[in-house]
Amino acid sequence: MACKRLLHPSLACVISLLGLASFACSDDGSGEGESDDEGGPIENPLTDPESGPAAGNPEGSCAIPAAAMPADVSSPDTVIGDGSPESCTSAAVVDAVAGGGVITFDCGPDPITITLEQTAKIFNDTGPEIVIDGGGLVTLSGAGARRILYMNTCDQDQVWTTAMCQNQDHPQLTVQNITFVDGNATGEEVDGGGGGAIFVRGGRFKLVNTRFFNNICDESGPDIGGAAVRVLSQYEGEPVYVVNSTFGGEPGLGNSCSNGGGLSSIGVSYTVINSYFAYNEAIGNGANPAQDGTPGGGSGGAIYNDGNTFTLRLCGTKIEHNTANEGGGAIFFVSNDRSGSLVIEDSQLCDNPSAGFETQGYPGIFVLDDDDAPQVSDSSLAETCG
Template sequence: MRNSGLAAFLAVVLTVATAGCGTDAAPAAPQAGWVEAGASTAPSVAPSVSPSARPAAAAFATGNPKGKAAVPAEARAVNTAKPTRVIGDGTPASCTSKAVVAAVAAGGVITFDCGPDPLTITMQATAKIKNANGPRIVLDGGGKITLSGGGKRRILYMNTCDKAQGWTTSHCQDQDHPQLTVQNLTFADGNSTGETAEGGGGGAIFVRGGRLKVVNSRFIRNRCDTTGPDVGGAAIRVLSQSKGLPVYVVNSTFGGGPGLGGRCSNGGALSSIGVSWVVLNSLLTHNSAIGRGANPARAGQPGGGSGGAIYTDGNLFTVRVAGTIIQDNHAEEGGGAIFFVSNDRTGTMRIEGSTLRRNPSDGFETSGFPGIFFLGARNPTVTSSTLRR
């Protein structure tokens, strides 16, 4: 973006009322599946398995239970009743970081069998998707599994342009595979600080290319670099999706309470460049954009601080937020809730049946849209929603 756009605000008078949209309920968790012969059951590695920590100890609940946005078929949870492979043999000790890394690299539909109780698996290495081992990759925690970065590393990585993960087409930046779905999982304490490849970011999940879908999942206490004009996504960073199709985020939670939110230079929850998003029936709270100096960085400052919950930049892309609560997020610079800059002014944003409140922007925001900084084709379209300080 360019700071010259700050003078381009249009003052608007916005009268909105809280109401739902659509009638579809949130997708139900898939049924338990069977174990295929030869499923990964790597031996125990004591440091990678821990008793249930805070995120797994409470009853598993995600998203905005009052959200009424209709969820299209392509955005719903994948049926994992017949998984390709299962992590674990029914015991907590069998569910290790090594087993997760191996299963993700092998691809397919992946579930967990780690016993009856919630379990946190602390990753000793980032799980990386091999681009040829798809086209569909599903990681389903059944509402019991937390994957933790231990505050030291990114948890999950997919990049169709990373030669180390294999090139499968001649146009890596725009291909329809792998198609990654994460569902019924908690991602905790991921940290991509210092990861410089592709511009960094993505404390829990980094994706470039293919497709990404997130359903019924939680993201807590994730981190990425604290300064930088464009680095972002304490929870998720996405660069390019096939044919410009959107990332779906459905019935998911980012933060959820004091001390649980993500923190990054930009985009305390979500961040992208040139990527469209559809966020449905979700909850984004207590996330922070902690950089300073904006983008481009002001003289003498490192840059960043925009998009307390969501940071989006690029040219032609769209953001749709429906049935969602975004509150108690904070930006040191612009967009305490959402930062949206379409550099060529072709991008658009819609907010439907949602509530945005208490999302302070310490530097700047668009007049009439509390918590939002927006530069695009026209002012955001807001229907049946509440926007307030």
């Protein structure tokens, strides 16, 4: 039975939309592509990050909990660069990330784009705390050819540090004051792929004052997602904090993937505070599981959440002008056992068309949980922005 233009899906359609991928520890690499691009600071050929919007929703005023505050970088373990733009190379970034600890940049007083020749990968025994702080001046580019940043506690190539790789408290990764552009995870297969700019499995993760422009992952697939960010297996179900960050924001800067143009996860909670999502796209078709004759996907233009017990909490966040070919132009939220919660506080959602289906009365949202409705307070949800 096709699930097109549905407001209250029948049980058959509800079942057809449910899907939870299972993940096992993998010893495969991330499989990033090769490139002849020369490393170092260059004008990005695909996206001009200086033309993009600032990080975060300027209208957001929600309080930030202590756990979501920026990390202290006053005593860095590694400083990339010696004060000159030429010293901030792809190799320097990749080596610094592999070494772990607190990482900052000294590339001169002006904004700089560093185009990576290979994905920067975190090793799980270099923490427990790992911080990457761009100082508000640094953009990392995948040149449209590769994922930018990778962390996976269950990837043996990145060192196993506990017997429970899917539920360990380290590394504790903070990414802050930095921009990610033109990341590309198309064709990545480890743990389901996705995560055009950043892929994280395990440990703890938070984003503060970050921007994501023009990142992509696979165009189709029922559960693959996260053009900007894909997160799995966070320790003890603790939330990923996304604070004062921007995903897209202007025409031509949006992120696109089969599902979840901005954020995507399986069984992971997010707390999104004072952030902005605009012009992101879920471009697959056929939903999850894929309808007969389709490749699947197309849900969650800005955010895609699937799993059992998890929470998506938005506060002070604006989501507008995102699109989905199937369900949830803004948000796709499916709690398979109905134990999850979608909470929207002091936020604005508008003009997020769902070409296939959404929950009646909540434009841009498809939700399956105990109430089959989000918990909304002091917020505006509208078909159009006015």
